[in-house]
Amino acid sequence: MADESATDPITAAYREVDTPSSQVAVFGDREALTLDSGAVLSPWQIAFETYGTLNADKSNAVLICHALTGDQYVASTNPVTGKPGWWSLMVGPGRPIDTDKYFVICSNVLGGCLGTTGPASIDPKTSKPYGLDLSVVTIADMVRAQAQLVDHLGIETLFAVVGGSMGGMQVLQWAATYPERVFAAIPIATGARHSSQNIAFHEVGRQAIMADPEWCAGEYFSQGRRPTKGLSVARMAAHITYMSDESLHQKFGRNLQDRESLTFGFDADFQIESYLRHQGMTFVDRFDANSYLYVTRAMDYFDLAAEFGSLSLAFKGSKTRFCVMSFTTDWLFPTTESRSVVKALNAAAANVSFVEIACDRGHDSFLLDVPEMFSTIRGFVTGAAKARGIPVPGGEG
Amino acid sequence: MADESATDPITAAYREVDTPSSQVAVFGDREALTLDSGAVLSPWQIAFETYGTLNADKSNAVLICHALTGDQYVASTNPVTGKPGWWSLMVGPGRPIDTDKYFVICSNVLGGCLGTTGPASIDPKTSKPYGLDLSVVTIADMVRAQAQLVDHLGIETLFAVVGGSMGGMQVLQWAATYPERVFAAIPIATGARHSSQNIAFHEVGRQAIMADPEWCAGEYFSQGRRPTKGLSVARMAAHITYMSDESLHQKFGRNLQDRESLTFGFDADFQIESYLRHQGMTFVDRFDANSYLYVTRAMDYFDLAAEFGSLSLAFKGSKTRFCVMSFTTDWLFPTTESRSVVKALNAAAANVSFVEIACDRGHDSFLLDVPEMFSTIRGFVTGAAKARGIPVPGGEG
Numbered sequence: 200m201a202d203e204s205a206t207d208p209i210t211a212a213y214r215e216v217d218t219p220s221s222q223v224a225v226f227g228d229r230e231a232l233t234l235d236s237g238a239v240l241s242p243w244q245i246a247f248e249t250y251g252t253l254n255a256d257k258s259n260a261v262l263i264c265h266a267l268t269g270d271q272y273v274a275s276t277n278p279v280t281g282k283p284g285w286w287s288l289m290v291g292p293g294r295p296i297d298t299d300k301y302f303v304i305c306s307n308v309l310g311g312c313l314g315t316t317g318p319a320s321i322d323p324k325t326s327k328p329y330g331l332d333l334s335v336v337t338i339a340d341m342v343r344a345q346a347q348l349v350d351h352l353g354i355e356t357l358f359a360v361v362g363g364s365m366g367g368m369q370v371l372q373w374a375a376t377y378p379e380r381v382f383a384a385i386p387i388a389t390g391a392r393h394s395s396q397n398i399a400f401h402e403v404g405r406q407a408i409m410a411d412p413e414w415c416a417g418e419y420f421s422q423g424r425r426p427t428k429g430l431s432v433a434r435m436a437a438h439i440t441y442m443s444d445e446s447l448h449q450k451f452g453r454n455l456q457d458r459e460s461l462t463f464g465f466d467a468d469f470q471i472e473s474y475l476r477h478q479g480m481t482f483v484d485r486f487d488a489n490s491y492l493y494v495t496r497a498m499d500y501f502d503l504a505a506e507f508g509s510l511s512l513a514f515k516g517s518k519t520r521f522c523v524m525s526f527t528t529d530w531l532f533p534t535t536e537s538r539s540v541v542k543a544l545n546a547a548a549a550n551v552s553f554v555e556i557a558c559d560r561g562h563d564s565f566l567l568d569v570p571e572m573f574s575t576i577r578g579f580v581t582g583a584a585k586a587r588g589i590p591v592p593g594g595e596g
Numbered sequence: 597m598a599d600e601s602a603t604d605p606i607t608a609a610y611r612e613v614d615t616p617s618s619q620v621a622v623f624g625d626r627e628a629l630t631l632d633s634g635a636v637l638s639p640w641q642i643a644f645e646t647y648g649t650l651n652a653d654k655s656n657a658v659l660i661c662h663a664l665t666g667d668q669y670v671a672s673t674n675p676v677t678g679k680p681g682w683w684s685l686m687v688g689p690g691r692p693i694d695t696d697k698y699f700v701i702c703s704n705v706l707g708g709c710l711g712t713t714g715p716a717s718i719d720p721k722t723s724k725p726y727g728l729d730l731s732v733v734t735i736a737d738m739v740r741a742q743a744q745l746v747d748h749l750g751i752e753t754l755f756a757v758v759g760g761s762m763g764g765m766q767v768l769q770w771a772a773t774y775p776e777r778v779f780a781a782i783p784i785a786t787g788a789r790h791s792s793q794n795i796a797f798h799e800v801g802r803q804a805i806m807a808d809p810e811w812c813a814g815e816y817f818s819q820g821r822r823p824t825k826g827l828s829v830a831r832m833a834a835h836i837t838y839m840s841d842e843s844l845h846q847k848f849g850r851n852l853q854d855r856e857s858l859t860f861g862f863d864a865d866f867q868i869e870s871y872l873r874h875q876g877m878t879f880v881d882r883f884d885a886n887s888y889l890y891v892t893r894a895m896d897y898f899d900l901a902a903e904f905g906s907l908s909l910a911f912k913g914s915k916t917r918f919c920v921m922s923f924t925t926d927w928l929f930p931t932t933e934s935r936s937v938v939k940a941l942n943a944a945a946a947n948v949s950f951v952e953i954a955c956d957r958g959h960d961s962f963l964l965d966v967p968e969m970f971s972t973i974r975g976f977v978t979g980a981a982k983a984r985g986i987p988v989p990g991g992e993g
Binding site for chain 2: 235236331334335392393394395396398399400402403405406407409410411412428429431432435436439442444447448450451452453461463464465467468469471472475476479492496499500502505530533
C-alpha cells in the first residue's frame, strides 16, 4: 500500500504541499508576512531550489520567477511529474543563464502548491488546509515573500531577476518595489497589468472549478474529494491561450485522432481534442484547484500603473538594466503590452533594450527552444555581468 | 402555478422545443431526412418564420441562416426571451434586406432547440427526448433540411442566402450543394472549415457541459435535472471569442463592478467578470445543453474542401453572385479564412466581391450596428435584384 501511494501522483503532489522535496525556508512569528489585503501570514514558508554557487561578494545571484503553473524546479527534476526542469533549456551549466557562473534561485510562488504557503497548506489555526480561508495574494505579495527569502540567503542585491508571463509580472514588480536590489531585469512575454480579455479567460477557469460539486466550496481536502473535472476544463481553456492559431494549425490542423473518418459522435475525433483532454487530465495530477484560483487571481489583480500612479512612476529613477522581450504570435501578452512597459521605462529614462522575437508558437514560446531568445538573453546577461564586474570562474570577466 | 410556469423561461424554452410559437413544417415517413451519418430522421420537423410576401414568380425569396445560438426569430420577438429579432437591424421594412421587397425565410437549424428536430425533441421511438440518441448532424444536414423546407414552400430558386458565422457556413454549403438554387450568396464572418483553434474552444465548452453531473450522460430531462453550470461555463468561454481584445478593453478595461476597490476575494470584482457571468446565466434559460453539443459538433465537422476534394471544386461552374465579408478584429473567423473562400471562388471563375470591414467589435460585429456592413449589403442586394429582374412593388426594378 505504501508503494502504491508513493506512485500515485495526487498523493505525491499533496505531500509536496507542506514537505517539499526542495529546500524550504520557514518563517515564524517574528518574520510574519503582511499581505496587500492586510492579512498577516505567520508562520509561513517558501520552497525553493538553488543551482550553482554564490560567489564571495554575493554579486552573482539570479532569481528566476515562474509562471502560473510553474514551480521551483526550473532546472531539476520535478518530484511530482518526474519531468526535467521546466526551463532546462535556459538555466543550467553552459546555458544562457549559466549555473557555472551564476547562483540561481527559484522559489515556488506564494499561493502555490509545491511547498510555499498556499490554500492547500495546513492552516496553523485549524490544523486543516486553508482552503478559501487563506487571504487572496497579489504579485506584490509573491515578490515580498521572495525578498524575504533573498534576505534569508544573505543576499542584498540580485544580479538579475528573470521570468516569463506571470514570472515577468514578478520581474516588473521586483524592479518597481526594490529598484536598488535588482541590477538587471528580464521580463518576457508579459505586461504591466492583466487585460480585460485575460481576466475573462481566468474567470472562465475559476467558474469551471467552482461549478464542480467536488470543489465543495474549497473544502474538498477535508471531504476527501477533488474537483478534477472542473480543474481540467479550466486548464483546457487556458491552454488554448498559450498557443497561437498558427501553431495549432501546423501541429494539429483538422487531423483525426487514430481514426480514418469522423465518428459522428462526441469522442475526441480530432487530434486537437485529444491533445487538450490530455493536457487537462495530466494537469490535475500536479496542481491544486484552489491554488489555481489564487494564482489566477493574483495575475488579474496585477496593475503596476494603478499601484504607482502611472507606469513611468513605477520605474522612476530606476538604475536597473532592462531587457524586455515579446513574441510576434503571443496573443495573451501581445507585443503592445511589452511596448507599454518599454515606453514607461523610456519615460523614466531607464536603461532598456527591447526585442520582439518572430516565433509562431504563441505565448508558450518563452518555454520552448527558440534560439533567438537564448542568444539575446545570453548576450544581455553577459553584458550585464561585465558591467556589474562579476568575477567569472575561469573566465576573463 | 400555471401562471408561474408560463413565466419560467426554462419551461417556456422547453415548450418551444416541440410546439414552437413560429410556423413549423412536419415531414412524415415519405419525406424522411437522410443525414450524413447515414441515419434517417422520420418523422422530423423544421420551425421557421417568414416576413414579407412571396411574389408571383417566386423570385424574391431570401433565406437567412442563423449562427450557433441563433433562431428563426430573425426579425420578430423571440418567444422565450421576449427580445426583438436578433438581426432586426438587417432584416425588416426598409432594412438592407427589405421585407417590403423580399420574402424572407429563417428556420431554426437541425439540432437546435426552438422547434426544429434536435436532441431535446421527442424521439418517436421512445416517446422521450432523443438526448444523445439523435445522430450527430452536419452543416450539410442543416442545409438539406432547409432545402426540404424551401421545396415545401414551393420555391425553386432562392434569390439570396445570407448568414454570419455558422450561418455563413450554411450559405457556403448551399452554394456548393445547390448552386442552381442560389442566385446570390452573402457569407459573413465565416470560413469554409472550422480551424483547429475553433474546434479547441468548442471542445472546452462540450467538456464543461459533460463534466457537469447534472448532465446525466445527456438524459437530464428524464431525470428532471439540467446542467446549467456546465452550459454557463461553455457560454462564458465562447463569448470571449465573439469579442475582440480591443472591444473588451474599451467596454470594460479593468473597471471594477459596483465597488471602490478590490475585495481580495473571488466575487466578480471586475466588470468583465460580472458581464461574463451574466452572459452564462441568461444563456441557460434559452438554450438546451445537448443542442449546444450537437450544433458545435456540426461546426467542427464543417470542411467544404474535404467534402468536394478542394475548395475551388466546391464552387466549380457556379453562377451564384457572392458577396464575402469579414471584419478586421474578428479572431474567431479572421479575414484569412474569408480570403481562402474568395481565392477558391476566383479559381472557379465565380462572380465574387469581397469586403473586409474595419470594425473593432470582433466576431460579433455582424450582429451589431455597423453602417458599412449595412450599406455594402444593401448595395449588393439591390444590384443582384436588378440582375435577377425582381419586380419591386412601387419601385422601378
